[in-house]
Each structure stands twice: as C-alpha cells, then as structure tokens.
Amino acid sequence: MSSIASSSTPKRAKPAATALRTHLAGALTRADVGREVRLGGWVHRRRDLGGLVFVDLRDRAGLVQLSCNPAWTPPEVMARAAGLGAETVVLVRGTVELRPEPSRDPSLVSREVELHVTGLEVVGPAQTPPIPVARKEKEELPAEELRLRHRVLDLRRPELQRNLLLRHRLMQATRRYFDHLGFLEIETPILTKPTPEGARDYLVPSRVHPGEFFALPQSPQLYKQLFMVAGLDRYFQIARCFRDEDLRADRQPEFTQIDVEASFVGVEDVLGFGEGMVEAIWAEAGITVETPIERMRYADALERYGSDKPDLRFGLEIFDATEVFRPADFSIARSAIAAGGRVRGIRVPGGASLTRKQVDEIEASAKSLGAAGVLRLKLSGGVLEGGPAKHLPSGAGSALGLSEGDLCLLLAGPDRVTSPALDRARQEVARRLDLIPQGATRFVWIVDFPLFERDPATGALAPMNHPFTAPVPEDLHLLGTAPERARALAYDMVLNGTELGGGSLRIADPSLQRRIFGLLGIPEAVAEQRFGFLLEGLRAGAPPHGGFAFGMDRIVMLLSDADSLRDVIAFPKTTAQRALFEGAPAPVDAADLAELHLELKQGGKCVKSEK
C-alpha cells in the first residue's frame, strides 16, 4: 500500500507536528533515524512473540513498525503493548532506528525503519472491529452492506482514503483553475423553490408557512444565470445537487457538480474554459490531456456511433447498408425500409473468429434495447455466409466493404431503435475482441445538439437540454417552420463513452425566451409561476451568457479507477436510497410532523410522541 502522505504533504517543514505528536507514522524515513519522536495512530496489526512485541501503527500517511523489546522498552509498556487490540488508538514515544539488515525490506508495509518504543499510552480503546481494516493479501472485501453500515472502519482503509485524497486534490485544482481566471465561487441556496424539470424534487416542508414546501436544488441552474444578470460576470461552484431518482452504480441522490457560468461569452469561450478545466484536473491526477479536444456534431455521433456519448477508443464505426439491401428480396430489410427505416451495421475486422455463442450474446444485449434481431454476415473463403446472404446479389460482400474473415452485424429498423442497439453492439464486440487499449483516454466534445426533441407518443416538443438553452442563430428561422430541426448552442464533453458534463449558451432576450416557452406549450402564466424569478431577471437586462456543469463524483470515480460512486463519496446512499451508517431516512416524532402541518396517510408510520 503506497503512502498517501507523499503527495498530500504540503511543502511546510513539519506539517504533521502537533501538541501530541511530532511526526506522521507513515512518513518516517531513513532521514529520521536517531530521532526521538512521538506518534499517534491506530493499531493495524500486532505480532506478539512472547519476549518481543511488534505493532504496525497506522495513520493517514501509512504504517510504521513499533518494536517493543525489553532492551529499550520498560516492563509495564511491554505488558501494555502485548495486550493491544486491533484499531486501538495509541500515543507512542521512542527512537527511530534502521531495522536490522535481514529484515530491512522496503517492500514490507512497515519499510526500512522502525520505532524503538520507550513509552506507549492507550488513548482510544476500540472494540474488536466488526469488519477488518487490516486485510490479508487477496482477502475479499466485506459485503458492501457491512462496509456501508460500518463506514468509519471502511474509511480507514488506505484505498478509500486515497480516493478521498484524490477527490480533495481535484477539487483544489478546480478551484485554483477558476480562481486564476477570475471566476468567483459563490454559494447558492439549498432550500429553494420547487421547479419541476422532469426529475423529482426532494421537498422540505415549511414550518412557518403551512402547506408550503422548499425543494432541494437539482442544480443551481437558475441562480447561476441570475449571477450573470447581476453582473458578477464569472461564477463557479462545487455544488451539491439533489435528485430523487432511482440509483445506479454511477448515480447517487445527492451528488456534486462543478458548476460554471460566464458572461459576454461565445461558444468558443465556454469550450475553452471546459477544456482548460479538464486539462488542469487531469494534470493533477498525472495525466496529460491532448488539446484541443476533438469535436463531433451530435448528428454525426449518432450516425457513426449510435450515441451522443460515443466511445472513440476503438473503431467499429456504424455504416449504412440500406442501398445494398434495397433491391434485395429480403422481407426483414424490405419492411424496415418501407417503414422509413434503414439497414445499418458494423464491420468487425477478423470478427469471423467470434463464436456463435458470443455473437448470440451480443445479439441478446442489442435486443434488450429493443432491437428485433441482429443480421449476421461473414466473408469466408471469398463467399458471403449468413442468413441474409442468399437474398443478396453476388458482390454484396464487397459492396458492404467486407474483407476476408470479417464479420458484419446489421440491424434493420428506425434509427431510434437501431442507434442505441448498435452502440451497445459496438461495446460488446470491443470488449470480447479486447479492442480497447489500456489507459486510453479519448475526450470529445459533442456539439450542435438539437434544441428540441419530439415526444414519440404525443408529438409534443420538449427541450433537449433545458428551456433556457439558446438556439443557433442561423437556425432561428426554423423555429416557426421546423423547430425540431433547430440546433442548440449546447455541448457535452464525453470521455471514453461516459458523459462528463455539458452546458449551453443561454437565452438572454426575454422575447425569445417567451417564444421558446410558447413552442414548448408552456403558457405564460405557468412560466411565470415556475421560473418567474429568472424571467424577471432577464427583463432586468441580461448579458449574453453561458456555462456548463460537470459531474465531480464521476470524474473522481474515473480517475481513481473506482467501480462505484460509493467509493468516492464519504457517506453514500445504497441503491434503495438509504444511509446505512446514519440510519437515514427515519420516521419522525408525530409532534414534529404536526408542527410542520403534515399528517401521514394510512400505512405511513411515525414515532409516537413521548412529550
């Protein structure tokens, strides 16, 4: 386990020294040999040889071995050391010494030096821990439920401490970056107005105003725009956001965003800020980001990769095979094309080596996203093989661009269905053929998003991003004729198929904002009721402005190689939205509810008042 102090210890002389200790245990080196030091830390492990007692002492910086030997340790200290239980907190005093030659193995967790103990005092007795902090090599982690229930113990593990340390450093790098560019870190309210945007709000009842509620913010979106109206010019915040949606490995009900907004900017300015930020954050993690970051239009991303968050670490680009199939007497393709769909697919170089079973699995994952089935073709011995082959004219193999040994996976249907299925198929193939280079980082900006999307059921327009997103100026004329074709001044940053963040330029003109609300079918009165305070701001004279928000937790997760957001958040919630350590949520006293003017429906339980 590597020291977590080496990278975090500031360049001050004795950062660790306090009234009770002189050094960090894990930071002692050969240079300290001969020093009389005092340490404080946790008993990681104890090895009692009878006449000799060794203790691995752990603090934030790492481990050091305490050597208790009657030659230098008083008898009562020997006895105390022999009785130490795991995770007990002790203060020790002694001399730093080089370890005897044969045992001076720097690869040992307790390294080259040890402490010859002359004094030892238990200051924080500990119960036997219900889950182990000191794990043996290859020992499995305890069940996640137990890790979350006993979170303090879990947080003692160097792995989690390293994640939180990295998180801290990335946050500081973010702050330095924006500070240097003149951005002000300004806090926004946590108790705000309920603003339905699709996601569910967490509501907080008002005691003072019966029947009225605050909401926890889903993001500081409206407030940051108002900062621009106020003339603060450049704002950022590492902001907590709340959304009452179901969880995933990469989703928590409360999460942290790097939230940014700036005035008198164009798209290039904002993309530049985002690019510089990513450069600074990745640099802090020791990774150089190649700039400028590649850009791809939304339409191209969907056409070539089937997704607005394409993974560019491998090829397998989607191509259109509709013209090859159009003349063919092949009912699957024919009916799809007749219904306005297309035949699209991917060529897998050397993919003929995939087994039938593997391709079946790939098909199953495509089907799980709504695809009817996957057509397979492969070129083997110059002959096109596979289900659709006999319906295709000779030479179809080269028309499809296939080489010997290639596999071709095709889907027929509307893009709405085939795109996500092909995206999934790309990933499944890449994983099975090991096409993803280790350590590759492929950033891409996705630009030219549509302003609206149509609800497939009702045909109603909905904002692709949010209703304050500005249209591309050249597309303004489309608002009256074909609004679904209008593009937005919006952008997302994608890394390796994961969306890191996104943003847009906002509408500064109240009349354009009114027009957008009109297209969205939001009556003026409703708009005023929901977003009145933003609209009032716009009417007060708003500068052109725009910004973005990036998911901090997700960034830390990627850079710390964690599998779950829960490993980069100190006190996370379970997938059922419970905090096992604190025991939240919890029923409350009936009297407290009454004071909030709330009553539970039948089935709800509250605590009986004892007042």
Place this chain on the structure above:
RNA sequence: GGGGCUGUAGCUCAGCUUGGUUAGAGUGCCGCACUGUCACUGCGGAGGUCGCGGGUUCGAGCCCCGUCAGCCCCGCCA
C-alpha cells in the same frame, strides 16, 4: 414500477444440484507457550435465529410461496 444475482459463525466462504446422524473450513476473538516478527508460529477453547414469515414433508440450511436487505440492469434520470 419491472427483471436478475446474492443472503450460512464477528468477517470471507463451502454445504443446496439429489431433503436424512452432531452444519464445516479459513480468518478474527478468548486462553496458554514463544526474544526479530511482519498474513509470526504452535497448542487449546468459545462462537450458528442457515436474513425473516408461511407452506409442502415423517423430516427443510436445501423444495415452494411471500417478504426484507445489499448489488446489477431496464424504466426514470443530464
């Protein structure tokens, strides 16, 4: 809201397929011994609501139904 996986000692797991004597292992814990260990070693010991409830059966950790919890996915979510 829907689907899947998991739940046995403090912890990690075996036992379940094919119901049948006293439910095992490693580790941790307790005791004894041990002067250079570092996953210390050796000997001994304690430790079980087989998640919970119901059912089938002469008999259930094992089969069936329900339920709770954790995780993963779809829906939802930027």
